[in-house]
Amino acid sequence: MSRRTRSLRVGDEMRRQLSELISRELKDPRIPMMTTVTQVEVSGDLGVATCYISVLGSAAEAEEALAALENASGFLRRELGARMRLRVSPELRFRPDHSIEHGFEVMRRIDEAMGRHAAGGDDTAD
Numbered sequence: 001m002s003r004r005t006r007s008l009r010v011g012d013e014m015r016r017q018l019s020e021l022i023s024r025e026l027k028d029p030r031i032p033m034m035t036t037v038t039q040v041e042v043s044g045d046l047g048v049a050t051c052y053i054s055v056l057g058s059a060a061e062a063e064e065a066l067a068a069l070e071n072a073s074g075f076l077r078r079e080l081g082a083r084m085r086l087r088v089s090p091e092l093r094f095r096p097d098h099s100i101e102h103g104f105e106v107m108r109r110i111d112e113a114m115g116r117h118a119a120g121g122d123d124t125a126d
Helices: 005-026 059-071 073-084 099-120
Strands: 035-042 048-055 092-097
Touching: 005 035, 005 048, 005 073, 035 099, 048 059, 048 099, 059 073, 059 092, 073 092
Parallel strands: 048 092
Antiparallel strands: 035 048
């Protein structure tokens, strides 16, 4: 198995495990219920894991959630190592993922454009 394939598989499993840990084990009120781990990118040597987090809420709530996750990174790292039986648990780095908000914005713009098109009428329908 190549390094790239292994880091992809480890990242995918780490995303699943982190999601479970965040939703079931962390009791920090700064982390909203609608906090999602969208992706985990693991370096080739498995030393660093960049975790992309999406928070449904305001920018301030997202910042608070990222700060809370950084605060809990030691616990999360230890739990991931135990659950995944890793020899060395990677350093966890949390980054915001705005792709879900971006998708909502694109859909809103499409709906808005379709509404304008429908409201403008269609001369070819007669």
